[in-house]
Amino acid sequence: MTERLLIAVGEAAGGTDELPAGVRALIDSADEILVIAPRLPGRLDWISSDTDRATADERLAALLGQLDEAGRPASGRIGADDPMLAFEDAVREFRPNHLLIALRAADRAGWQERGLLEGLLERFGLALTVFEIRV
Amino acid sequence: MSSESQPRRIVVGVDRSSVARVAREHAARRVGAGGRVIVAHVVTPTSDAMSRAVSGLEEERDAAARELVDRLAGAYAAQRAYGGGRVIAVHAFQPAPDWLGTPYYQRALDAYQSHGRELLRSLEERNDLGVELATSLLEGPPARAIVAAADARDADEIVIGSRGFGRVRGVLGSVSHAVLHEAERPVVVIPADAV
Numbered sequence: 001m002t003e004r005l006l007i008a009v010g011e012a013a014g015g016t017d018e019l020p021a022g023v024r025a026l027i028d029s030a031d032e033i034l035v036i037a038p039r040l041p042g043r044l045d046w047i048s049s050d051t052d053r054a055t056a057d058e059r060l061a062a063l064l065g066q067l068d069e070a071g072r073p074a075s076g077r078i079g080a081d082d083p084m085l086a087f088e089d090a091v092r093e094f095r096p097n098h099l100l101i102a103l104r105a106a107d108r109a110g111w112q113e114r115g116l117l118e119g120l121l122e123r124f125g126l127a128l129t130v131f132e133i134r135v
Numbered sequence: 136m137s138s139e140s141q142p143r144r145i146v147v148g149v150d151r152s153s154v155a156r157v158a159r160e161h162a163a164r165r166v167g168a169g170g171r172v173i174v175a176h177v178v179t180p181t182s183d184a185m186s187r188a189v190s191g192l193e194e195e196r197d198a199a200a201r202e203l204v205d206r207l208a209g210a211y212a213a214q215r216a217y218g219g220g221r222v223i224a225v226h227a228f229q230p231a232p233d234w235l236g237t238p239y240y241q242r243a244l245d246a247y248q249s250h251g252r253e254l255l256r257s258l259e260e261r262n263d264l265g266v267e268l269a270t271s272l273l274e275g276p277p278a279r280a281i282v283a284a285a286d287a288r289d290a291d292e293i294v295i296g297s298r299g300f301g302r303v304r305g306v307l308g309s310v311s312h313a314v315l316h317e318a319e320r321p322v323v324v325i326p327a328d329a330v
Contacts, residue, residue: 020291020292020320020321021143021291022143022145022165022291022292022320022321022323023292023321025143025165025167025291117315117324118312121297121324121326125326126326127161127323127324127325127326128297128323128324128326129292129321129322129323129324130315130321130322130324131320131321131322132319
């Protein structure tokens with residue numbers, strides 16, 4: 001079975017070399033990878049404190065470049081401002097087997113409080129890996 | 136960034152739900168040759184179950200022993216398939232909250248501790264498992280026990296089922312929700328139909 005990994009990336013764009021071993025293994029085992037950078041407005045803003053598209057583009061390009069250097073070429077896109085909508089679009093088109101989500105510590109509680117993780121599980125029924133980015 | 140062949144330490148939280156089996160199988164697939172599967176078996180007995188434990192009913196103990204062995208069987212098989220490794224069985228329990236402050240609380244606690252030790256000892260004494268086995272007994276909330284088991288062994292990740300641990304809280308069970316909140320390492324949540 002082709003393993004397709006959908007990565008939702010924010011602050012993780014800075015350094016894949018520092019990813020946890022389990023996450024690296026998940027990336028290594030994927031046959032196809034799609035990276036999206038959904039934006040979460042307001043106090044739970046996920047990519048950074050701003051929602052500037054150019055900044056998001058840079059972050060996305062940085063991670064894609066690192067994945068490519070590591071022999072894991074991937075495609076990527078900036079997602080919709082509504083993270084659930086961004087996931088819906090990506091899942092519909094890419095049909096992943098696994099979702100990988102990087103959250104800053106301060107955002108993890110916010111995502112849970114807003115039910116986004118539950119929403120992803122309920123809507124897509126896919127295995128979901130969540131890990132914390134220390135920034 | 137290649138890490139596919141490296142052995143990993145994976146904590147998998149299991150209870151008696153079918154989704155826990157799915158999570159366990161996912162963990163077994165990912166652990167790699169020589170890796171370690173730490174099976175955190177968490178128990179949250181109901182008041183009725185605690186009453187039976189205090190009464191010393193043997194069938195309660197027997198049922199729990201069968202359950203634990205069944206939960207671990209998949210991990211054993213997977214470890215053999217991957218050429219060794221080690222299985223660490225962590226048995227954790229939390230007394231029913233409504234027993235707190237009752238005259239029988241300490242008695243129930245003692246019964247469950249004794250029960251847990253017996254379970255783990257029975258596992259250690261088995262010689263047909265084909266893998267190296269270690270055991271550990273913890274007390275406390277299930278999520279905290281799972282996270283503690285992972286922290287103690289510097290696990291690479293924690294694998295849990297999305298609707299496990301009995302008391303359902305939406306799609307994400309209450310224990311899974313708490314593990315996601317408390318863990319400082321990657322958490323893999325496996326829906327029942329994802330494997």
